[in-house]
Amino acid sequence: MSPQRGFTLLEMLAALAVLALCATVLLGAFGQSARALQQSAGADRLSLAAASVIDSLDDGPLQAGRQQGQWDGVKWVCDIAVVPSVPGSARLFRLDLTLRQGTRHVHLSTLRVRGAGAAS
Numbered sequence: 001m002s003p004q005r006g007f008t009l010l011e012m013l014a015a016l017a018v019l020a021l022c023a024t025v026l027l028g029a030f031g032q033s034a035r036a037l038q039q040s041a042g043a044d045r046l047s048l049a050a051a052s053v054i055d056s057l058d059d060g061p062l063q064a065g066r067q068q069g070q071w072d073g074v075k076w077v078c079d080i081a082v083v084p085s086v087p088g089s090a091r092l093f094r095l096d097l098t099l100r101q102g103t104r105h106v107h108l109s110t111l112r113v114r115g116a117g118a119a120s
Helices: 009-059
Strands: 065-071 074-083 091-101 104-114
Touching: 009 065, 009 074, 009 091, 009 104
Parallel strands: none
Antiparallel strands: 065 074, 074 091, 091 104
């Protein structure tokens, strides 16, 4: 009689345990990657909204005060203030922009210059 070849039940159980452990680690890594991708997409969307809002504000004259609105589901509030400068020179405005979408929000600030002779 020839000796039997093959795996014992204990060897099979050990191999399945190692396979289950590896699968658990990989699924956790894929889950973290998916969450990071979703956060990145949300941040990109808010950045695009901010650029669009600032571009729309640049189209017209700037006036000190608060403007607010909505851009494709993103709510925004922009506080515009005149920065003190030398009389007769160009006017400097500070724009503080806050964007909100769901639980995400971002606050950005920028400066804009308008010529002294031009409408503010």
